[in-house]
Each structure stands twice: as C-alpha cells, then as structure tokens.
Amino acid sequence: MYPFSYTKVSDVPAAVKAGSDGGRYIAGGTTLVDLMRETVERPGALVDISALPLRDIAATKGGGLRIGALARMAEVAAHPTVRALYPVISQALELSASPQLRNMASIGGNIMQRPRCTYFRDVTAACNRREPGSGCAAREGFNRTHAILGTSDHCVATHPSDAAVAFAALEATVHLLGPGGERTVGFADFLLRPGATPQREQNLRPGELITAVEIPSHPRPLRSGYLKVRDRQSYEFALISAAVALHVRGGVIQTAKVAAGGVGTVSWKLSAVERRLIGQRPSEALWTQAAEVAAEGAQPLTHNGFKVELLKRTVERQLRVVGGTR
Amino acid sequence: MPTDPPAAESSALSRRTFVTTTVAVGGAVAVGDLVAAPLALGAAPAAATEAVLSTRVSLVVNGKQVTATVDNRTSLLDLLREHLGLTGSKKGCNAGACGACTVLVDGRRVNGCLTLAVRLEGAKVTTIEGLENGDRLHPLQQAFIDQDAFQCGFCTPGQIMSGIGCLQEGHTGSADEIREWMSGNLCRCGCYVKITRAVEQAARWK
Structure with a gap:
C-alpha cells in the first residue's frame, strides 16, 4: 500500500471541498482498502466521510424510499420500511458479501464498487480500466465470470453490486452534491458502460459526493424479490442474478420492473422482458415467453457462453417466484 | 501477488x-x-x-x-x-475474504x-x-470446546467473534440460518458442522 494523508470531515461542505481538492472519499472502505493494498488504487489523500449526516432511511411522501448514502448495507437490509416496501432491496443486500462486510460497507460505496475481474485486480496484467491503453487480458483470458452484455473491445468486466441490480430494476435516482451544487442522475445513467473509456465508471464530476439513493414510488401492491445464482451458496458474487418487481391489478400485470446482474458491464435493465409482461395475465407460459428475450444482444466470450441460457432461466424462475402462476 | x-x-x-x-x-x-x-x-x-x-x-x-x-x-x-x-x-487472506480477523467494533462484527x-x-x-470473564470462558468459547469445533484452530478466534455477532444479531433460528450468517468465516479444516452446533449451543445457553 502506498502512503496517504488522512482527514476526517464532519460536515458535507468540508467533504466536498476536500474532495474537490483531490481527496478520495472513504466510507466503509471495504473495496477501497482492499484495492489500495493490491496497489490497484493509489490515492494520495483519503477523506473520511463516515461522520457525515447521510444515514437516514425513510419512506418519501409519494410512497418511495430514500436511502442515505452512508447507511450501512446491514442497516438498510434490516430496516422495517425497506423490508415492507421493497423486499427486493433487502434480499439483494442480504445475499451480498458477508455479515462482517455488510456491517462496514455503505450504500453509496456499494454502487461505487470496482470490478472483481482478476486481471483488474492483478497489477501485472493488462487492464484498460486500471491502466488505459494497456489492453484487456480478460478478452482472451479466463473470462468465465465476465460480462455478456454491454461489453466493448476495451473491457468485459461485470459490475459486481447486487443492490445496484435492484436499484436499476426500480429506476432509482442517485442524489449528488458537488462544488457546482446538487444534481440528480437516473440510475441508468449513473453507471457507465466501458466503451472506449472503461476507466470512467460512474457519471460523477470531480469532487461530487453521493448523498442518497432514492427509489421512486411504484403502484401498490408491489411484489418484489431477488434471486442470485452463484458458484457457492453464500458469500460469493453472482454468476447471474435477477431483480423483479410486479404490480398486478384486475388479473393483469400493470407494472413490471426487471433487471439482471452478473451479465452486464453495468447492472442490466431488461426492458424487453418488461414489455412482454405488461398488459398480460400471469401464467407459466408468460414467464417463459418473457424470459426468452432476457439475453437479447448477448455477446458471449470464450468461457461464459453458459450465461446466455442461465440468464433466461434465472429470470424465468424469479418471475415465477414473484408473480406466481395466477 | x-x-x-x-x-x-x-x-x-x-x-x-x-x-x-x-x-x-x-x-x-x-x-x-x-x-x-x-x-x-x-x-x-x-x-x-x-x-x-x-x-x-x-x-x-x-x-x-x-x-x-x-x-x-x-x-x-x-x-x-x-x-x-x-x-x-x-x-x-488480508483481503476481507476469510473472516479470520473478525473483531467487534462498537459492538458490530x-x-x-x-x-x-x-x-x-x-x-x-x-x-x-477480551472475552474471558476472570477465568471463565465466554459461553461460545466453551461451546467450541464442547462441540470440538476446530482442528488447526487458525480460523477459530474469527469464528468465535463472528459467532458472537451472529448471536447478538439474532440469526440463530435454525442451523440453516446460522450457516448463512456465519458464511463470512472460512474453515479450511472443514469444521462447519461442529461450528454450527457450537453456535446453536451458545444460543440455547442465552
């Protein structure tokens, strides 16, 4: 690990000032400290934001949910309002990492997670994200866990967050505060696909701080849930995951919110699946028909072709779990 | 590396x-x-x-x-x-992947x-x-001995500290629940069955 200076800030303006001066924000630190030890991350100055008043979790007046960026994963997962309004968020969080890590890691940090690609984490390997222009060792390397959607010639790493899959499905917004003031970014625009600039991972301006993630209101009753398929039963990143939320009224699906994890370079909204569901009556046949288009546009690599079929099956199964058959 | x-x-x-x-x-x-x-x-x-x-x-x-x-x-x-x-x-592992370093900070594992x-x-x-009370072991320490819940012992301090977190959080309703909420602690000797029993024993003791 390289040396760094350390400053703990007690209010948001001081944080933004320190961040604008080139400081790197640290909240839970579970990703950052790990990557600093691997020398993948080499910040010269850490700005500790853990004391900022950004931890509230509350229903919004329209029936949505606002989660402070510094709320810990464990707190959000266990929060009665979250469990009642959006089980998909609680489930995604509780299927992430370990109890110890969930006690440390924040929601803001969770969506800021960097790739788990082994070549990204190995400073001796070629990686365009870590070292732009150096190449991508994963493209022709061991890429069984890599992305099949949203990839580019420059990068094929998946986004590792489970919560981000739920946020993408539910069309969350990310609240930001920077030197230029506040702004709000839709989740679909917050995480960036690699394209030709894989080193740019989020829609963030210099010094900007995530203050909250907000879930808009959705029609009620809303049934939702998260399914995670992985190589071991617990404490592992997703091979495939699916976040599903459905509002059924009069026997017809009025609202369908679906996204997948483990397949995209960003959490992957499944709009084609949603379109096949809306206006239809729940049935076994419908879940199969809708899931059939889950992998549209997929471009498998040498070792991850299995993800195409597994994605369809995972989505189908979770549609059945959340939607039932009637 | x-x-x-x-x-x-x-x-x-x-x-x-x-x-x-x-x-x-x-x-x-x-x-x-x-x-x-x-x-x-x-x-x-x-x-x-x-x-x-x-x-x-x-x-x-x-x-x-x-x-x-x-x-x-x-x-x-x-x-x-x-x-x-x-x-x-x-x-x-020194990378947050094995749990051997688990401690409580302000009561949380x-x-x-x-x-x-x-x-x-x-x-x-x-x-x-910090668990011993005088010369008396913490009930979960005693449970690890009673259940023979280790072989080499390297992961045991982390298992016990994590188990205390698990007990305090109330995730001891079943063996399945304990296994899930103890999954942040790896044991290469494979003592998971007995580790689960030890946490169950301490949960009953409470």
Whole structure:
C-alpha cells in the first residue's frame, strides 16, 4: 500500500471541498482498502466521510424510499420500511458479501464498487480500466465470470453490486452534491458502460459526493424479490442474478420492473422482458415467453457462453417466484 | 501477488520490533514516528509527500484505553497484532475474504484487515482476548470446546467473534440460518458442522 494523508470531515461542505481538492472519499472502505493494498488504487489523500449526516432511511411522501448514502448495507437490509416496501432491496443486500462486510460497507460505496475481474485486480496484467491503453487480458483470458452484455473491445468486466441490480430494476435516482451544487442522475445513467473509456465508471464530476439513493414510488401492491445464482451458496458474487418487481391489478400485470446482474458491464435493465409482461395475465407460459428475450444482444466470450441460457432461466424462475402462476 | 510497494518493505529494524518499542498501552502517549523508515526511501506519490502520513489515535481495546501513533496504512488487525501484541485475531487472506480477523467494533462484527486503524478514534474494540470473564470462558468459547469445533484452530478466534455477532444479531433460528450468517468465516479444516452446533449451543445457553 502506498502512503496517504488522512482527514476526517464532519460536515458535507468540508467533504466536498476536500474532495474537490483531490481527496478520495472513504466510507466503509471495504473495496477501497482492499484495492489500495493490491496497489490497484493509489490515492494520495483519503477523506473520511463516515461522520457525515447521510444515514437516514425513510419512506418519501409519494410512497418511495430514500436511502442515505452512508447507511450501512446491514442497516438498510434490516430496516422495517425497506423490508415492507421493497423486499427486493433487502434480499439483494442480504445475499451480498458477508455479515462482517455488510456491517462496514455503505450504500453509496456499494454502487461505487470496482470490478472483481482478476486481471483488474492483478497489477501485472493488462487492464484498460486500471491502466488505459494497456489492453484487456480478460478478452482472451479466463473470462468465465465476465460480462455478456454491454461489453466493448476495451473491457468485459461485470459490475459486481447486487443492490445496484435492484436499484436499476426500480429506476432509482442517485442524489449528488458537488462544488457546482446538487444534481440528480437516473440510475441508468449513473453507471457507465466501458466503451472506449472503461476507466470512467460512474457519471460523477470531480469532487461530487453521493448523498442518497432514492427509489421512486411504484403502484401498490408491489411484489418484489431477488434471486442470485452463484458458484457457492453464500458469500460469493453472482454468476447471474435477477431483480423483479410486479404490480398486478384486475388479473393483469400493470407494472413490471426487471433487471439482471452478473451479465452486464453495468447492472442490466431488461426492458424487453418488461414489455412482454405488461398488459398480460400471469401464467407459466408468460414467464417463459418473457424470459426468452432476457439475453437479447448477448455477446458471449470464450468461457461464459453458459450465461446466455442461465440468464433466461434465472429470470424465468424469479418471475415465477414473484408473480406466481395466477 | 504484490501487496506492497517494494520501498516500504526494506528497513534495517524488523517492523514488529520497531513498532513494539514505539507504542504505549493504558493511556500513555506514544512518541515514535512509525513512518520514518519507509518514507525516507521515497515511495510516496507526489500528492502525499507534503502531507502528514501518520496519525495519533485513541481507542479502547478490550476495556483498556490505547493510544498509538500509526502509519495511516495500518489496519486494525496489524494494530492489534503488531503494535499491541494481541495475536489472537488472525491474518488469513488480508483481503476481507476469510473472516479470520473478525473483531467487534462498537459492538458490530467487522473485518479487522479492511479497517484502517486511523479511523477508529474513540471506538471500542473487542477481540478474542477480551472475552474471558476472570477465568471463565465466554459461553461460545466453551461451546467450541464442547462441540470440538476446530482442528488447526487458525480460523477459530474469527469464528468465535463472528459467532458472537451472529448471536447478538439474532440469526440463530435454525442451523440453516446460522450457516448463512456465519458464511463470512472460512474453515479450511472443514469444521462447519461442529461450528454450527457450537453456535446453536451458545444460543440455547442465552
């Protein structure tokens, strides 16, 4: 690990000032400290934001949910309002990492997670994200866990967050505060696909701080849930995951919110699946028909072709779990 | 796998010897400059060279006030093991993947290896060494003995500290629930069945 200076800030303006001066924000630190030890991350100055008043979790007046960026994963997962309004968020969080890590890691940090690609984490390997222009060792390397959607010639790493899959499905917004003031970014625009600039991972301006993630209101009753398929039963990143939320009224699906994890370079909204569901009556046949288009546009690599079929099956199964058959 | 810049490695004095001599336990102030050796070799990125790279931190470890000046890079695990001589918490992966370093910080179980010591001003830390009450073992320590829940024992302190977190959080409703909520602690000897039984035993005891 390289040396760094350390400053703990007690209010948001001081944080933004320190961040604008080139400081790197640290909240839970579970990703950052790990990557600093691997020398993948080499910040010269850490700005500790853990004391900022950004931890509230509350229903919004329209029936949505606002989660402070510094709320810990464990707190959000266990929060009665979250469990009642959006089980998909609680489930995604509780299927992430370990109890110890969930006690440390924040929601803001969770969506800021960097790739788990082994070549990204190995400073001796070629990686365009870590070292732009150096190449991508994963493209022709061991890429069984890599992305099949949203990839580019420059990068094929998946986004590792489970919560981000739920946020993408539910069309969350990310609240930001920077030197230029506040702004709000839709989740679909917050995480960036690699394209030709894989080193740019989020829609963030210099010094900007995530203050909250907000879930808009959705029609009620809303049934939702998260399914995670992985190589071991617990404490592992997703091979495939699916976040599903459905509002059924009069026997017809009025609202369908679906996204997948483990397949995209960003959490992957499944709009084609949603379109096949809306206006239809729940049935076994419908879940199969809708899931059939889950992998549209997929471009498998040498070792991850299995993800195409597994994605369809995972989505189908979770549609059945959340939607039932009637 | 490289985990340190080479310049930070070389020092005439062994790190363990050096830090042990510059730390004070029990309220006294440590005056040693722990970062002098690595920095003299010029490993710092430009942004950090002008800045202060070590910090004085005061925290409570197993009920005792501790003050130490630490290199900002020092993890809680290294503070415990290398500075304070509390070697019960183990360094397995040093990457948050094995749980051998699990301790309680302000009552919550966390990975000591991913916690920067400099961030713990005012915190209360409990390690495996802080569990005994006089000469009586904590019920979960006793349960690990009763259930024969270890072989090599390397992961055991982390398992027990994590088990205490699991008990406090109330995730002991079934063996399945215990397994899920103890999944952050790996045991390469494969004692999971007995570890689960030990947590069940301690849950009944409560």
